[in-house]
Amino acid sequence: MNSAKRLLLKLIPRLIPIWRALRLGEHLLTGAMLGAGVALLHRLNASPPWLSALVAWWHRRLCHCLGLSVSCRGSAAAGALVAANHVSWLDISVLGGAAPMRFVSKADVRRWPLVGWLAELAGTLFLPRGAHRATSIAREIALLLQAGERVALFPEGTTGTGHTLLHFHARLFAAVDASSMPVQPVAIHYGCGPKPDTVAPFVGDDTLIAHLGRILRHPQLSVTLTFLPPVLSPTGSRRELAEATRTAIDDELRRRRRGTDAATAQATPLAAKAA
Numbered sequence: 001m002n003s004a005k006r007l008l009l010k011l012i013p014r015l016i017p018i019w020r021a022l023r024l025g026e027h028l029l030t031g032a033m034l035g036a037g038v039a040l041l042h043r044l045n046a047s048p049p050w051l052s053a054l055v056a057w058w059h060r061r062l063c064h065c066l067g068l069s070v071s072c073r074g075s076a077a078a079g080a081l082v083a084a085n086h087v088s089w090l091d092i093s094v095l096g097g098a099a100p101m102r103f104v105s106k107a108d109v110r111r112w113p114l115v116g117w118l119a120e121l122a123g124t125l126f127l128p129r130g131a132h133r134a135t136s137i138a139r140e141i142a143l144l145l146q147a148g149e150r151v152a153l154f155p156e157g158t159t160g161t162g163h164t165l166l167h168f169h170a171r172l173f174a175a176v177d178a179s180s181m182p183v184q185p186v187a188i189h190y191g192c193g194p195k196p197d198t199v200a201p202f203v204g205d206d207t208l209i210a211h212l213g214r215i216l217r218h219p220q221l222s223v224t225l226t227f228l229p230p231v232l233s234p235t236g237s238r239r240e241l242a243e244a245t246r247t248a249i250d251d252e253l254r255r256r257r258r259g260t261d262a263a264t265a266q267a268t269p270l271a272a273k274a275a
Contacts, residue, residue, distance in 0.1 A: 078148060087196075153172050186227055
């Protein structure tokens with residue numbers, strides 16, 4: 001009996017990645033079938049009111065299939081421009097599962113098999129290369145925010161290791177400059193302790209398949225989302241908003257690395273709670 005238990009204990013770590021991979025395949029197939037239904041409704045000029053809730057459910061279930069343990073601190077503000085640090089392709093489902101929101105993504109994602117199609121059906125805003133296109137995307141974001149929707153972006157423009165933040169690009173903050181629309185910083189931390197997890201970052205020349213394999217083999221990847229108080233700029237400067245957002249996220253990540261509790265109820269010097 002003891003030998004059988006030992007054999008089972010050895011097999012479980014090998015079986016878990018296989019089980020997760022099977023669940024992931026089933027989930028992608030489910031997404032394809034749901035996407036086909038949504039696409040048909042779009043062709044009939046029908047706009048399903050439950051689409052945002054369906055997309056959030058799909059993101060949450062994807063995290064579950066991959067073995068991610070997601071916890072949230074604070075809550076997502078309505079009608080806010082959500083700005084988060086960027087660590088991995090997982091960030092989209094981690095954020096999207098926490099609250100219904102649209103995303104701004106690089107135009108290259110639209111060409112990804114299945115994923116690009118599903119992202120388009122979910123209402124993703126694709127940002128082509130070139131600064132001049134950011135102006136029109138910012139106008140689209142502003143209209144969505146005015147309609148009460150959340151729109152999420154990653155101002156770093158690329159992924160980082162989770163240890164330090166990169167420069168925040170300010171172009172898309174034009175969607176809220178000179179207006180009362182809030183920007184809500186969100187700090188994403190992978191790892192169950194103060195130190196960032198080393199498997200989660202998707203950086204450099206890493207490939208999606210190789211990174212996915214490591215995620216599937218991870219014993220249990222924990223991620224904490226901290227929704228910080230929305231920031232408002234008194235001058236309406238997009239650069240000022242970008243820097244205030246970056247500072248808020250950086251301060252939160254530093255607190256986590258020190259192992260101290262986040263002061264999510266406090267505002268940064270430029271921060272104010274949204275009405």
